[in-house]
Amino acid sequence: MIDPLVIFTPSGKRGHFPVGTPILTAARQLGVDLDSVCGGRGICSKCQVSPSFGEFPKHGVTVSTSALSPWNSVEQRYDDIRGLPKGRRLGCQATVQGDIVVDVPPESQVHRQVVRKAASARDIIMDPATKLYFVTVVEPDMHEPSGDLERLADALREQWQITDLNAPLPVLRKLQKALRKGNWEVTVAMHRGSLDDRHQLLDIWPGFHEGRIYGLAIDLGSTTIAAHLCDLRNGTVLASSGVMNPQIRFGEDLMSRVSYAMMNPGGEVEMTAAVREAINALTIEIATEAKIEADQILEAVFVCNPVMHHLLLGIDPVELGQAPFALATSDAMALAAREMELTAMNACAQIFILPCIAGHVGADAAAVALSEEPGKSEDLVLIVDVGTNAEILLGNTTRVLACSSPTGPAFEGAQISSGQRAAPGAIERVEIDPATKEPRFKVIGSDVWSTDPDFDTATQITGICGSGIIEAVAEMRMAGIVDDKGLIGSAEQTGTLRCVETGRTHSYVLHDGTALGGPLISVTQGDIRAIQLAKSALYAGARLLMDEMGVDHVDRITLAGAFGAHISPKHAMVLGMIPDAPLDKVTSAGNAAGTGARIALCSVDARRAIAKTVRQITKVETAIAPKFQDHFVNANAIPHATDPFPHLLSVVTLPQVSFNLGGGGTVDADGKRRRRARPRD
């Protein structure tokens, strides 16, 4: 007689098994993705399945209601205490009695997908490095005097096929008490090496441990440190939090921190201590917010630029400040949190740091590559992560190129006369009526336009942030206030009194709050020059990669980074920040680096994949490419003359105006600019 047929859905895997075989055993033998923490002891309830009964012509079987063993006392007890959903059975208790079709619901799958909010982004398949295992250990015996750890290792080998075991001292110290308190049954958190397959014991609890284990995905930026707290069983983000990077006191931008290390012996030690302290504080803060214990955090994944990477590890970043920009180490790193003095999380917590692509293209860019996967795109995609340095990736299934372009801090509101960081009070959106040349704007912290009757006139308006200045300049260009060389016209030339003389140049007044003791917010000719330099660098970097790729257009453009999420694609293109592309093909990926960190946190496979991917990326160094300089100079115009923008020009009109330097306005004897009368908002 043939053994009963067991068919699993949704996988479709099937096989014949003797009567009495537990469903969990059948699943394991067929390689069906059915979870279990307790190893089939009826404790963890992770192996819940839904049997189906009746006719299944598709599978060619008829399932009778007696095809599974009857509901047993273990299932009854579990149902009494915690409740089993209707129709569910425990896979470790229900045994095969006849042909049967068994569905494995998503929550019973180990490698279940984590649904992401952005539909366009790929799903994360859970494959965490750290998992819980429930295990029964043989009691000690004077006649066979092996250590408790060695008997735990034997148990893990026999019950979970884990053939190696490394126990750091902090967990070794807890071992004996846990084993005795749990009456020789314990739950262990086991970490599989991110880069090898060695197992490490991270924590141990007596008996079956119901608690959850967590990981942090940390985007360590020059200015802010952002962390997501994720449940390591299902990838859910429980809390997100951020703090300022305290290294700012040593230098606002990366190069000033490198200088600080060069000028002050031991300066890198100070900066390392500061950032680690901030990460410890952030760890405690986020744990408190999520109402968990910080020592339940067993892993953290870091993404960061090369300078932050070195300063996190305690390595002097001086080599990153000078050619040839040699990294101390470029590969992905796996190490213990305690080695980095990250003591707020679990004593045995493990750290994974994504690889750096090059001296200027860091682990943050690698994380973007992991999140956006240019190497799996059929289309040719340009990915731009805008910051003080812009990281640029260009690629498709054939090849991926990467470079970093020194845009400077203008896009972040620095070096702009009324610039500020994106914070409440900053102008973030700007529109200028082409007919009247009058502006309206939105301020961070307020939902309505400045011209709206609902706009609260008491709203604090403190400056203009990066996305605001980009929109302002682009709107000025579209309204004919700025010409294609980037010159602001005079009041006479533009027909608006908002254009005022400031020395030999003009400024456009966006908002004058001086009557109420507030600021005067204008876009000066200097601001436009700063934006031109930044956007030329960004554009030149993108063009350099396109040259290397041998193409003169791209299929789509992804704007990454917090800043990228706020840039309007149309305005970016009017400015000439990015190459021409169909506007509907220019999208934002949000914080792609942070997403990449989360993916790596949830998946060992992803960690290994990105380590491999990074080696295959072709690095292009802008600092030594003569063509970069050519592109940079040519990209100065708005939009520049040598590269036509057919997609852009099909949707926007750029007035044919041309202004000159000189003209209106004078400079006083004492050097102060004298202003003409200007309009009030």
Add this chain to the structure above:
Amino acid sequence: MIDPLVIFTPSGKRGHFPVGTPILTAARQLGVDLDSVCGGRGICSKCQVSPSFGEFPKHGVTVSTSALSPWNSVEQRYDDIRGLPKGRRLGCQATVQGDIVVDVPPESQVHRQVVRKAASARDIIMDPATKLYFVTVVEPDMHEPSGDLERLADALREQWQITDLNAPLPVLRKLQKALRKGNWEVTVAMHRGSLDDRHQLLDIWPGFHEGRIYGLAIDLGSTTIAAHLCDLRNGTVLASSGVMNPQIRFGEDLMSRVSYAMMNPGGEVEMTAAVREAINALTIEIATEAKIEADQILEAVFVCNPVMHHLLLGIDPVELGQAPFALATSDAMALAAREMELTAMNACAQIFILPCIAGHVGADAAAVALSEEPGKSEDLVLIVDVGTNAEILLGNTTRVLACSSPTGPAFEGAQISSGQRAAPGAIERVEIDPATKEPRFKVIGSDVWSTDPDFDTATQITGICGSGIIEAVAEMRMAGIVDDKGLIGSAEQTGTLRCVETGRTHSYVLHDGTALGGPLISVTQGDIRAIQLAKSALYAGARLLMDEMGVDHVDRITLAGAFGAHISPKHAMVLGMIPDAPLDKVTSAGNAAGTGARIALCSVDARRAIAKTVRQITKVETAIAPKFQDHFVNANAIPHATDPFPHLLSVVTLPQVSFNLGGGGTVDADGKRRRRARPRD
């Protein structure tokens, strides 16, 4: 034409090589043990060889003086600066020109033997885990932006066939400066895993590093911590030093320390901190004594009993104080010194801890097994390491058994009325004239017998140490002062006034210094009972192993431990401490545990061998063996009646005397013993 024949001595390895092949290359291809740190660059001079010329009928070759390339400029420069011994060539410079016989002198061999002082002990073959490698690293290139570490890994793979590389943070921090200072040539200290083959970078120096690297072999005892500083290139001991184990303040013996941990929450943390601090201080002390920097110490090997093992690692030893005496971990351990807060040595120093055999038989016993190799003995050897617990090994090539026997501290002078530790002032040797019953003794710190005219009457005599009490009791037995039940006779029965009444029993006065304000040193009936208990435990342990082995005699006996080195075999056998054996087959191995630690420090092979050996040792638990109790009771007599001592009785005469309890002496109403008049020394 056949290529020239190259013959290496003393190995006898030979092969044909094309004209122009460097001798070093030929040696490597043949697997000849010829050292090189610089990899054949003519820098390190480790590959020195002595070519031989003339007729070699034994090898069947004639070697002409032109069989090697002429002395070259590299060799000349080396000779000018440092001097090459006459007749020596550098193996990396001299090339094959004809048939040649080349001798590799011992100092050019990597795996050279270390000559040990004790001729009977086996030689150590150098195979250290940590070695120096000189390596040339490719400079960084903006077009190929790999990290400095990754290029170092490439260089080690190509130049030294080291295919994996792990760089802890402390050395990663030094990497970039060392590479640049050394103009892309560096020397690295590379550690091969003791239990796996993974490589770890421990330190890095610019250019060719002439400095030496060292290791510590540490015997961590309950009372003292002893360390040997060894040169890791040749095993030479540069300095030896010891400190008291500061844990003594928590309890004199192991069980009182276990009690301290049980009674005081966090007590094990205090004890761990104390012992680590002492090891750090000892590290600095021994480095200072040897005039080296403590950070040149790259390795340490520990041997210790199970309680010290746990307290060193920070593990609560409470389980070792109660059946079934379960160890937290029994296997050998390899970990970083910084994980154990052993911060005085190099920041990346590596620790190896020998495996424990059982809950009562520690890594110190494993070290004795490594040093004495009972499993390689054709003779059946009994090895006894005497301390508060005696570790006993019995075995030969067929099988090795181990047990621990609770001798208590009597052998160390504790629980003895005039007992003290082996320190200046302690009586360590005793002889009693069988005719006159008069004693003479030697005191630690003095070279002459107390009856010698040269004996300085001002010598401080403070008490009697372990070896002294053993000799005293044995001499009393041989002089007829003590009978075979262990009873001391009265003055009348023994014929000496040195036997005085003390209550219902007698004491034998060894030395009376009371007239000069000094102590009265006697052997009391209580002392003899304490020694009888201790020696019975030791003997019973040995007999238990002999039963398990199915033998009633052993071929030879090795006394190990500092104490074992001072015991007279004859006296030990008169007491019945050890089974009967030919007296010339009872030898001392000195500090065999310390020697085992040194062997492990010098040889990865030995580390792996002992890890394997320990698993093959049959552990016998005395606490649960009914036969142990039988042997213990039967062994009470001196020597006892049930086990004849033919070898002993062939050399010594044991008087047929028999005494009774009771008789002379009374006890005062206040409970104090009243003494009879007693002789002066």
